[in-house]
Amino acid sequence: MRVAFASDDENETTRAVVAALTEEGHEVIRPQGSESWPDLGRFVGRAVVEGRADYGVVMCWTGTGTAIAANKVPGVRAALAWDPWIARGARLWNDANVLAMSLKRLAPDVAVEVLQAFLDTSEPDPDEAANIAAVEHG
Numbered sequence: 066m067r068v069a070f071a072s073d074d075e076n077e078t079t080r081a082v083v084a085a086l087t088e089e090g091h092e093v094i095r096p097q098g099s100e101s102w103p104d105l106g107r108f109v110g111r112a113v114v115e116g117r118a119d120y121g122v123v124m125c126w127t128g129t130g131t132a133i134a135a136n137k138v139p140g141v142r143a144a145l146a147w148d149p150w151i152a153r154g155a156r157l158w159n160d161a162n163v164l165a166m167s168l169k170r171l172a173p174d175v176a177v178e179v180l181q182a183f184l185d186t187s188e189p190d191p192d193e194a195a196n197i198a199a200v201e202h203g
C-alpha cells in the first residue's frame with residue numbers, strides 16, 4: 066500500500082514505525098520541508114484524500130495536533146490510537162483513513178503493533194456506514 070507518513074520529531078518510535086512500513090513493503094510518502102505539525106497533518110490528509118496515498122500516519126509529541134490538522138482536510142477521518150484495539154476499532158467502526166500516534170507515549174513495539182492493527186483491518190463494518198457518512202459534513 067501507499068502510506069503517507071509525517072512526524073514533527075524523530076525518535077526510536079518514529080524510526081520503528083517507518084522501518085515497519087518499509088519492511089512490510091509499503092510505499093512511504095513523506096513531506097519535504099516543513100516540520101510544523103499543522104503543515105504535516107495537512108500534508109498527510111491531502112495525500113490521502115487526493116488519492117496519492119491509501120492511508121496516512123501522523124505523529125507528533127501527543128499525536129493530537131497532527132490529528133486535528135489532518136481532520137481539517139475534508140474527507141479525512143484521523144483517529145488517535147494508543148493500542149491495537151483502538152486502532153482496529155477506528156478502522157472497523159469509523160473507517161479511519163489516517164492513524165495518529167504520540168511519539169512520546171508509545172514504545173516502539175507498541176507503536177508498530179498499533180500500526181499493524183490499523184493497516185490489517187481492511188473493511189469497515191457495513192453496519193456503521195450510515196454513522197460514518199453522517200460525520201462527513203460536520
Ligand SMILES: O=C(CO)[C@H](O)[C@H](O)COP(=O)(O)O
Nearest residue numbers: 102125126127128129130131
Ligand atoms: O504534540 C504536538 C502537537 O500536538 C507537538 O509535537 C508539540 O507541541 C511540539 O511542537 P513544537 O515543536 O512545534 O513546539
